Amino acid sequence: MEQLVYNTLANKKEVFKTLEPGKVKLYLCGPTVYDYLHIGNFRGPIVFNMIRNWLEFTGYDVTFAYNYTDVDDKIIKKAQAENVDSRVISERYIKAFEEDFNNLKLKPHEFNPKVTDHIDAIIELIEGILKNGKAYEIDGEVFFSINDFETYGGLSKKKLDDLEAGSRVEVDSRKRNPHDFVLWKPSKENEPAWDSPWGKGRPGWHIECSAMVKAIFGDSIDIHGGGIDLIFPHHENEIAQSEACNCTKYCNYWIHNEFISMGDEKMSKSLGNVITANNFMKTYDGEVLKFLYLNAHYRSRLSVTDEKIRQSVSALYRVYSAKNLAEQVIEKIEATAVESKNFSKELKAFEDKISESMHDDFNTAETISVVFEATRLFNSSLTKKRKSVEDKAIAQSYLKFLDSYGQILALFCEDSSSYLDSLDEMILSLNSISKSEVEKLLADRNEARNNKKWEQSDLIRDQLAQLGVEVLDGSAKGWRSKV
Numbered sequence: 294m295e296q297l298v299y300n301t302l303a304n305k306k307e308v309f310k311t312l313e314p315g316k317v318k319l320y321l322c323g324p325t326v327y328d329y330l331h332i333g334n335f336r337g338p339i340v341f342n343m344i345r346n347w348l349e350f351t352g353y354d355v356t357f358a359y360n361y362t363d364v365d366d367k368i369i370k371k372a373q374a375e376n377v378d379s380r381v382i383s384e385r386y387i388k389a390f391e392e393d394f395n396n397l398k399l400k401p402h403e404f405n406p407k408v409t410d411h412i413d414a415i416i417e418l419i420e421g422i423l424k425n426g427k428a429y430e431i432d433g434e435v436f437f438s439i440n441d442f443e444t445y446g447g448l449s450k451k452k453l454d455d456l457e458a459g460s461r462v463e464v465d466s467r468k469r470n471p472h473d474f475v476l477w478k479p480s481k482e483n484e485p486a487w488d489s490p491w492g493k494g495r496p497g498w499h500i501e502c503s504a505m506v507k508a509i510f511g512d513s514i515d516i517h518g519g520g521i522d523l524i525f526p527h528h529e530n531e532i533a534q535s536e537a538c539n540c541t542k543y544c545n546y547w548i549h550n551e552f553i554s555m556g557d558e559k560m561s562k563s564l565g566n567v568i569t570a571n572n573f574m575k576t577y578d579g580e581v582l583k584f585l586y587l588n589a590h591y592r593s594r595l596s597v598t599d600e601k602i603r604q605s606v607s608a609l610y611r612v613y614s615a616k617n618l619a620e621q622v623i624e625k626i627e628a629t630a631v632e633s634k635n636f637s638k639e640l641k642a643f644e645d646k647i648s649e650s651m652h653d654d655f656n657t658a659e660t661i662s663v664v665f666e667a668t669r670l671f672n673s674s675l676t677k678k679r680k681s682v683e684d685k686a687i688a689q690s691y692l693k694f695l696d697s698y699g700q701i702l703a704l705f706c707e708d709s710s711s712y713l714d715s716l717d718e719m720i721l722s723l724n725s726i727s728k729s730e731v732e733k734l735l736a737d738r739n740e741a742r743n744n745k746k747w748e749q750s751d752l753i754r755d756q757l758a759q760l761g762v763e764v765l766d767g768s769a770k771g772w773r774s775k776v
């Protein structure tokens with residue numbers, strides 16, 4: 294089956310073909326490390342982790358680079374305010390990012406380049422652009438000359454004339470075109486500075502990605518990713534810089550993920566309107582965030598609300614309950630499993646459906662809905678007693694299925710019973726019920742039962758049911774959330 298990818302450059306889905314057979318060079322613009330990141334910043338890492346996993350699943354060998362922007366006005370400003378070196382700031386927030394990233398349990402990237410480690414590559418690239426007559430220098434400042442790059446605007450579909458007409462960029466009389474952008478600029482006092490052929494200075498923002506891509510992958514890559522806000526000017530300028538220097542196509546497929554909305558009134562009340570990833574992980578966890586994001590198509594806008602979080606938690610609960618049940622069934626049946634032909638056949642149909650949706654521009658929303666269909670089928674296929682050799686085979690096949698697609702999505706891979714416990718607690722907190730209140734009621738009920746006060750015990754059971762808690766006599770923990 295052909296892999297279809299929505300390519301911003303073509304404004305449509307295209308068949309995916311790599312530069313080198315079987316190999317994918319993937320670059321995703323990373324964060325500017327000057328503060329804690331909010332959850333929206335992680336849609337890219339979660340989406341592109343899934344894309345990489347899927348491509349690997351279908352046989353590609355993927356090399357993934359995700360950079361840190363560690364030279365930036367915002368970093369410098371913060372460093373000056375705290376009276377420290379800007380490296381102190383960037384290292385602090387790289388560490389914070391890494392903590393969030395690890396909590397998400399995504400695959401590590403092969404490369405996490407930093408701008409400060411690539412200054413030589415940046416200077417070399419600017420020299421190449423100058424040599425090809427597509428940039429000019431004035432007073433230690435180097436500008437890219439967009440009039441000399443004919444295809445400028447090809448990614449964002451902006452025409453130079455439109456740009457001029459709607460121009461709101463600051464006027465700099467030294468520029469040949471008001472939209473010429475900075476490749477290198479002199480550093481002010483107390484700013485990080487590097488020696489260059491144009492004097493002591495620092496790079497403009499856009500040049501870094503072009504330089505790091507070239508240093509890691511060479512002149513051309515297969516996939517360049519980022520949020521849609523980066524299409525213009527950042528990615529447009531990356532194309533201009535790289536192609537002006539290398540004289541060859543920079544990137545074949547531009548994949549952009551949509552925003553998550555943060556301004557909606559229905560935004561999460563439990564977390565406030567700006568949700569740092571760090572805060573989200575404390576209240577919920579990485580699994581919930583990944584589910585929330587992948588349950589929507591990466592090209593659709595998503596607003597994070599308490600309701601959506603609640604739905605994600607319940608959805609995860611259903612899958613993990615099935616996973617837990619499957620594990621128990623396998624553990625309890627000693628006899629060798631005997632394949633259930635019906636179940637295998639239906640599961641195969643689900644696999645085909647997933648393959649179709651993932652080949653069609655990575656439709657994870659559809660994939661997740663198929664996982665739910667398979668989960669329903671699993672639950673309904675077991676015999677009442679759950680003791681037959683076929684039950685064992687059904688449980689094994691379901692677990693294999695869940696593991697295989699779970700790994701692609703980076704979902705459903707947690708230990709089922711301990712994860713159900715933590716979901717129980719999330720559900721209590723979503724319903725504003727304290728755990729100690731539940732435990733107190735459970736203890737009261739136990740006491741009533743010990744004293745054979747059945748009526749009272751039933752009354753407390755009803756009370757717990759109203760709190761969304763199901764009493765499970767005989768289990769060690771004694772309760773589960775009702776989902």
Ligand SMILES: [Zn+2]
Pocket residue numbers: 321322323502527
């Ligand atoms: Zn970039």
